[in-house]
Amino acid sequence: MNNRYPYKTFPDFLKRFFPDTKVQKISLNAGFTCPNRDGTKGQGGCTYCNNQTFNPSYCKTDKSVFTQLEEGKVFFARKYPQMKYLAYFQAYTNTYDELDSLKKKYEEALNTPNVVGLVIGTRPDCMPDSLLDYLEELNKRTFLLVEYGIESTNNATLERINRGHTYEQTVDAIERTVARGIHTGGHVILGLPGENQEMIIQQAMQIAQLPLSTIKLHQLQIIKGTKMAKEYAECPTDFHLFNVDNYMDLVIDYIQHLNPEIVVERFLSQSPKELIITPDWGLKNFEFTNRLVNKMAELGAYQGKLFRNQ
Numbered sequence: 001m002n003n004r005y006p007y008k009t010f011p012d013f014l015k016r017f018f019p020d021t022k023v024q025k026i027s028l029n030a031g032f033t034c035p036n037r038d039g040t041k042g043q044g045g046c047t048y049c050n051n052q053t054f055n056p057s058y059c060k061t062d063k064s065v066f067t068q069l070e071e072g073k074v075f076f077a078r079k080y081p082q083m084k085y086l087a088y089f090q091a092y093t094n095t096y097d098e099l100d101s102l103k104k105k106y107e108e109a110l111n112t113p114n115v116v117g118l119v120i121g122t123r124p125d126c127m128p129d130s131l132l133d134y135l136e137e138l139n140k141r142t143f144l145l146v147e148y149g150i151e152s153t154n155n156a157t158l159e160r161i162n163r164g165h166t167y168e169q170t171v172d173a174i175e176r177t178v179a180r181g182i183h184t185g186g187h188v189i190l191g192l193p194g195e196n197q198e199m200i201i202q203q204a205m206q207i208a209q210l211p212l213s214t215i216k217l218h219q220l221q222i223i224k225g226t227k228m229a230k231e232y233a234e235c236p237t238d239f240h241l242f243n244v245d246n247y248m249d250l251v252i253d254y255i256q257h258l259n260p261e262i263v264v265e266r267f268l269s270q271s272p273k274e275l276i277i278t279p280d281w282g283l284k285n286f287e288f289t290n291r292l293v294n295k296m297a298e299l300g301a302y303q304g305k306l307f308r309n310q
């Protein structure tokens with residue numbers, strides 16, 4: 001933790017590996033698909049996932065990984081010519097393909113000038129040992145962070161949102177990845193249907209026990225065109241949607257229960273405005289963060305204050 005932030009920040013985490021240069025993530029859509037829709041892992045997709053954005057034509061991108069990175073770099077390089085980049089395989093399930101095809105895309109990213117590492121987002125049930133063998137080797141020659149969609153630690157919730165995997169599978173994937181010496185992150189959604197405040201803090205206590213390097217917190221947003229949007233229309237009382245102040249209090253409580261070693265990378269999801277049904281706070285991540293930092297200072301709150309190693 002540094003003096004300004006009462007929690008471990010992602011820029012400070014990156015500084016450990018890149019002390020002399022600024023590093024920026026560039027998001028990619030590498031043309032992968034989703035096994036929770038094609039029947040391999042499940043069908044129908046996660047209930048909060050937008051069906052409109054998930055269709056083969058949207059998913060297929062004409063632009064190569066190299067081109068996407070070069071285009072992404074233009075924006076940042078104008079301001080910071082010395083900037084280095086992490087290729088962020090973000091869209092869909094970025095480990096869901098044949099090993100050779102995955103390798104080709106990861107290596108293409110790493111062969112792009114000024115790209116100094118990879119962040120790979122995926123599902124916990126899509127990490128075979130054969131891929132970990134390769135990633136373990138890759139991790140020895142570049143910066144690598146594997147990021148799992150945890151979403152909830154509660155199996156009843158995971159079933160209800162049709163994630164198609166259990167929390168036990170999440171723990172297994174994280175432990176197998178960490179055992180290879182790979183930095184491992186996760187993201188969770190706060191406010192999923194059926195989860196009250198007490199359950200969410202219980203979740204924080206479970207997350208606190210995992211060997212994670214990073215965690216991202218997201219507020220639940222109901223998105224147009226999703227199964228959840230229908231459920232919300234039918235029974236809004238089933239959902240505990242937070243206003244900004246309540247969410248901030250929840251996040252502070254959550255962070256205080258976390259292991260102080262876990263980097264807290266972000267607090268908000270920012271879906272396109274035209275897709276949000278509710279809640280639409282109109283806040284950017286940095287605006288929320290500034291308010292959060294001030295409130296934590298007022299309260300004397302800090303990450304790990306309520307952490308108990310179990």
Ligand code: SF4
Nearest residue numbers: 034036045046049092
């Ligand atoms: S959230 Fe991810 S895993 Fe779930 S249906 Fe959408 S793309 Fe697939």
